[in-house]
Amino acid sequence: MSIFFLLLQQELLLTAIIFVLLFVKLSTKQWNSQTVLSFVNILLVVNLAAGFFFKEKGTLFGDMFQTNDLLRFEKNILNLGTLLISLQAYNWLLKHKHAIEFYLLMLSTLLGMFFMLSSSNLLMFYVGLELASIPLAALANFDLDKKRSSEAAMKYIMSSAFASGLLLFGISLIYGMVGSVNFTDIAVAASENPLFLFGFILLIAGFGFKISAVPFHLWTADVYEGAPVAVTSYLSVISKGSMLFVMTSVLSTVFANLLFQWYNIVAVLAVLSMIVGNLFAIRQQNIKRFLAFSSISQVGFILIGMSGANIESHSSVVYFVLVYLFSNLAAFAVINVISEASGKENIDDYKGLYKTNPALTWVLAIALFSLAGIPPTAGFFGKFFLLLGGASKGNYLLIIVAALNMVISLYYYLRIIKAMFMDANETPVEKLAISWSPKISMAVCMAGIVVTGIISGAYEYIYSLLK
Amino acid sequence: MTASQIIFYLISAFILSMGVLSVTSRKIFRSAIWLLFSLIGIAALYFWMDVQFIAAVQIVVYVGGIVVLIIFSIFLTQQSGKEMPKAPLLRTIAGALAVLFGFAFTFLLIDQYGFPAIDQPFDNDVARIGNAMLNTEQGGYALPFEVVSILLLAAMVGCIVIALKTKPEEK
Numbered sequence: 001m002s003i004f005f006l007l008l009q010q011e012l013l014l015t016a017i018i019f020v021l022l023f024v025k026l027s028t029k030q031w032n033s034q035t036v037l038s039f040v041n042i043l044l045v046v047n048l049a050a051g052f053f054f055k056e057k058g059t060l061f062g063d064m065f066q067t068n069d070l071l072r073f074e075k076n077i078l079n080l081g082t083l084l085i086s087l088q089a090y091n092w093l094l095k096h097k098h099a100i101e102f103y104l105l106m107l108s109t110l111l112g113m114f115f116m117l118s119s120s121n122l123l124m125f126y127v128g129l130e131l132a133s134i135p136l137a138a139l140a141n142f143d144l145d146k147k148r149s150s151e152a153a154m155k156y157i158m159s160s161a162f163a164s165g166l167l168l169f170g171i172s173l174i175y176g177m178v179g180s181v182n183f184t185d186i187a188v189a190a191s192e193n194p195l196f197l198f199g200f201i202l203l204i205a206g207f208g209f210k211i212s213a214v215p216f217h218l219w220t221a222d223v224y225e226g227a228p229v230a231v232t233s234y235l236s237v238i239s240k241g242s243m244l245f246v247m248t249s250v251l252s253t254v255f256a257n258l259l260f261q262w263y264n265i266v267a268v269l270a271v272l273s274m275i276v277g278n279l280f281a282i283r284q285q286n287i288k289r290f291l292a293f294s295s296i297s298q299v300g301f302i303l304i305g306m307s308g309a310n311i312e313s314h315s316s317v318v319y320f321v322l323v324y325l326f327s328n329l330a331a332f333a334v335i336n337v338i339s340e341a342s343g344k345e346n347i348d349d350y351k352g353l354y355k356t357n358p359a360l361t362w363v364l365a366i367a368l369f370s371l372a373g374i375p376p377t378a379g380f381f382g383k384f385f386l387l388l389g390g391a392s393k394g395n396y397l398l399i400i401v402a403a404l405n406m407v408i409s410l411y412y413y414l415r416i417i418k419a420m421f422m423d424a425n426e427t428p429v430e431k432l433a434i435s436w437s438p439k440i441s442m443a444v445c446m447a448g449i450v451v452t453g454i455i456s457g458a459y460e461y462i463y464s465l466l467k
Numbered sequence: 468m469t470a471s472q473i474i475f476y477l478i479s480a481f482i483l484s485m486g487v488l489s490v491t492s493r494k495i496f497r498s499a500i501w502l503l504f505s506l507i508g509i510a511a512l513y514f515w516m517d518v519q520f521i522a523a524v525q526i527v528v529y530v531g532g533i534v535v536l537i538i539f540s541i542f543l544t545q546q547s548g549k550e551m552p553k554a555p556l557l558r559t560i561a562g563a564l565a566v567l568f569g570f571a572f573t574f575l576l577i578d579q580y581g582f583p584a585i586d587q588p589f590d591n592d593v594a595r596i597g598n599a600m601l602n603t604e605q606g607g608y609a610l611p612f613e614v615v616s617i618l619l620l621a622a623m624v625g626c627i628v629i630a631l632k633t634k635p636e637e638k
Contacts, residue, residue, distance in 0.1 A: 015617070022620075062605035092638040101628045108621035115614055127611045131618045138625025153629075195580040197574075 006056040007067050010075050011118075013050055017043050025100045033094055040103050041090075041437070044083045051076040059120065063182055066120045067350035074245045075114055076317065081238045081325045082110055084444060088333045089230035090437035091340050102142060105135040106234065113242035121169045125246070125439075129167070129210070133160045136239065140227040140313040152226025155212045159219040170202025183254045184249050190257040197261060204265055204422060210243040213303060214272040215298050224292035224334045229339055232288055233332035237297045241321040244302055248317045252309050260308055266307045267398055274300030274405040282412045284362050287335055287347050290412075291328070294371060297409055298324060305386030313389025315462040316382075322458065323370065323382035326448035330367035334360050341432045347416060352425035357432055361420045370449045372413040373406055378453030385459065452462045471515075478515060482508035493550045495541055503534045518591045 003240045005012060021040065024031060057068040086103070093099040112131025119125040137160065142151035175181055177196045178189040181338065190196065208216040250289025251262050284290040302324075305316045335359065339345050354361040370379035390397050434442075452458040482505050489501030506529040513522035554562075603609045 061603050061610040062607055064608075064610040098628050098631075099625055104624050105621055105628075108617060108624075111617065112614070115610075123608075123611055124614075126620070128615050131614060131621065134618065135621040135625050138622075138629060141629050144629075179583075193580055195576045195582075198576055451492075 003056065003058070004060065006054055007058055007060050008065070009054050010047075010072070010079075011111060011114050012053050013047050014107055014114065017047060018107050018111070021100050021104055021107075025104070033099055037090055037093055037099060038388070040100075041083070041086055044079070044086055048076065048079040048083050051079055053384070055233065063120050063184075064124050067118055067119050067373050069210070069247075070318075070462075073465055074117055074242075074292035077318075077322055077325060078110060078113060078238055078242055081241070082106065082234075082330065084325075084329050084333075084441045085230055085234050085238070086099065086439035087437040088233070088336045089228075092228065092230060092336070097143070098142070098144075100232075102139065105139050108135045108136070109133070109234075110238070116246055117242060119246075120183050120185075122174070122186075125250075126164075126171060130164065131207075132239065132242065133164075133210070133307070134207070136231075136235065136446045138162075139231045139234070140223060142231060143228045144223055148226040149228065150226075152223045153381075155219050155221045155226075159209070163206055163216070166202050166209075167206030169207065170199045173199030173202070173394045183250070185241070187254045187256065192258070197258070200255065200258065201265070204262070207243060207247045208269060211247065211299050211302075212296055213242050213299050214276040214296060217273070218412070220296060221289050221292045225286055225289045229288070229332060229336040232291075233336070234330055236291065237328050238333075240295065240299070241325060244299075244306075244317060244321055247345065248306050248314055251306065253315060256309075263307050263309065263393065266303050267395065270300045270303035270307065271398070271401055273297060274402060275289070276362065276413070278405055278408045281409070282415075285346050287345055287350065287416075290347060290416075291331065291335075294409070294412075295328065296373070296410070297405065300405070301402060302382055303384050304398060306389075307395075307398070308389035308392045309394060310389070311463065311466045312332035312385075313392065315459065315466050316385035316389040316460045318457045318466075319452075320382040320386050322462075323378040323449070323452055326445045326452065327367050327370035327377075330363055330442060330449065331371070333438050334364040334367070337432060337434055337438050338429055342429050344429060346357055346444055347419060348425075349429060350416065350443060351419045351423040352428035354418040356428050356430060360434070363446060364419050365420065366446060366449060368413045368417055370453075373409045374410075376450075376453055378451075381453050381459070475512075475515060478508055478511050482512065494548070495551065496538070496548075499534060499537050502537070503530060506530050506534065513588060520591065520593045520596060585613065 020043070024036065024039075049073060055069065056073070057066075060067045083451045084107075089102075094103060096102065109132045112128045112133075113133075114128070115134060116125055116128030119128055134157070137157035140156050141150050143149035166464070171181070173195060174186060177193065177199065178186050190200075205216060209219075212220040224235065227235065251266070255262055274297050276294075277293050277300060281290055281293035281297060284293060302317055302320055305313050305320060307313070308316070335345070338350075342349075344350075350364075353364075366377065370377035373379045373383040375381075387399055387402055390402070474626065485501050485508060488608035489505060491496045492498045492501060506525065510522045510525040510530065513525055588638075600608050601613050
């Protein structure tokens with residue numbers, strides 16, 4: 001019996017937190033929102049810390065649930081990201097009437113991602129995926145009096161329903177071919193039968209939608225722009241990261257027989273994502289839209305790493321998601337503070353930021369350096385390992401395209417840095433006082449960018465988990 | 468062609484034509500009613516397959532529950548008598564082509580390669596479905612069942628938050 005609790009520890013703790021919050025909301029006593037938010041953040045810290053204490057691995061519920069060291073580590077990464085986003089959203093939620101519901105929905109999607117990560121059949125995978133995407137649409141609508149926010153939610157739920165439809169059709173074709181939804185059975189039966197391949201391609205379309213790889217990216221920019229900043233960062237880091245983890249392990253284990261096919265699919269998706277993401281990022285004026293396209297092109301690089309299909313490339317993907325989490329969340333922390341205080345979200349508004357807010361400027365600059373992949377930030381090593389993993393296949397053309405795209409991306413990341421440091425602005429963002437919680441979150445992100453970059457332990461640890 | 472096959476094609480034609488009508492109708496309330504008929508057709512298909520329990524669930528949940536909800540929400544939000552604008556011709560043609568291509572592609576693939584594991588007998592006893600739903604051992608579905616209930620909870624919370632939203636002051 002105790003092994004049950006140990007294996008399900010991360011999921012059970014999260015469920016417990018969800019129910020505690022539900023009862024806090026339902027209680028007749030009116031809680032002070034400051035108390036509630038501090039309480040939730042403490043719970044999230046406990047949730048993150050508890051994840052590191054247990055090492056049990058095994059399966060439960062027949063084959064419905066599995067866990068091991070790597071999955072635990074990936075879940076810890078997601079927990080960390082959620083905590084950081086929660087800290088960044090503190091000031092926004094303080095004024096929001098439905099702060100507890102925000103956490104209820106966010107933690108439910110996190111729970112869905114955990115089950116999706118731990119799934120060992122397509123049924124659990126699909127249920128987890130739905131739990132991870134339907135509440136997100138409600139979250140995207142959380143700027144309740146803004147029309148853009150409702151529009152974002154509408155676009156998200158429509159395109160996510162469409163993607164789910166494709167995915168379900170793919171699953172049903174695969175089920176028809178194999179006669180089972182278990183990953184082990186599918187791995188054995190995977191063949192080059194065209195009908196099976198069609199199901200597999202539809203499955204990849206479902207993956208592609210979630211990670212917003214081109215050509216499944218059309219929802220990304222509008223949803224990112226309309227949703228509240230905290231939700232945008234959650235979508236771009238946590239939701240995307242969890243799907244990348246699942247996709248990497250499913251492609252390399254379940255569909256190992258179809259390596260040739262999926263290598264080509266992933267390579268095409270990678271090239272398209274990098275080029276389209278970069279070209280559109282150059283001409284964006286809104287900084288959230290800009291980061292949406294930048295995240296699309298980052299996914300292109302991650303897909304290059306994924307295409308390597310060996311232990312090195314798998315660990316490079318996990319490592320890069322960790323690095324990407326720190327870099328992107330640092331950038332979003334700054335955007336969140338500025339948008340919360342002044343409502344400004346255009347790149348032109350960031351001109352002359354250095355004169356008034358040097359600390360924020362440096363945080364955003366380092367985050368952008370890391371996203372662009374400039375040494376000694378962690379982003380450099382992340383991209384380096386990704387390209388190394390991809391190069392192990394010997395397809396150097398792909399690597400050259402990726403390298404060229406890194407140069408293009410450098411241009412538009414530096415454009416923002418130039419605007420902040422060098423351009424003059426008559427009405428810059430006034431000097432902002434930053435409260436403690438975004439400060440902690442920024443400090444953790446900065447430390448993460450530096451530490452995971454300089455100390456090679458992080459990559460080696462992930463590599464040892466995979467061995 | 469046997470009688471059973473003829474019935475199958477009749478039911479399928481009914482489902483598809485109702486589906487097409489529900490998409491092409493320009494009055495939203497009519498769309499909902501066509502959808503209702505399409506869902507009843509699917510229940511008929513389940514009866515044809517001899518899975519009475521699932522057919523009953525289909526009727527109770529979709530026909531009795533979801534379509535009624537849809538109609539309620541139409542009455543609460545939309546002007547149901549109003550005609551919606553016609554779709555542009557180009558979009559209609561593109562949509563029709565996409566449907567045609569998708570149908571032809573899938574049909575040819577299934578026709579040529581088929582599914583290997585058909586004609587397996589399966590036991591659709593209600594008692595067995597109930598046991599499998601709460602079984603935690605191999606072949607049990609307790610975990611997805613519980614996860615779906617959390618999904619429903621989260622969906623309800625999300626709906627309430629969105630629906631509770633205070634309207635900006637009327638001008």
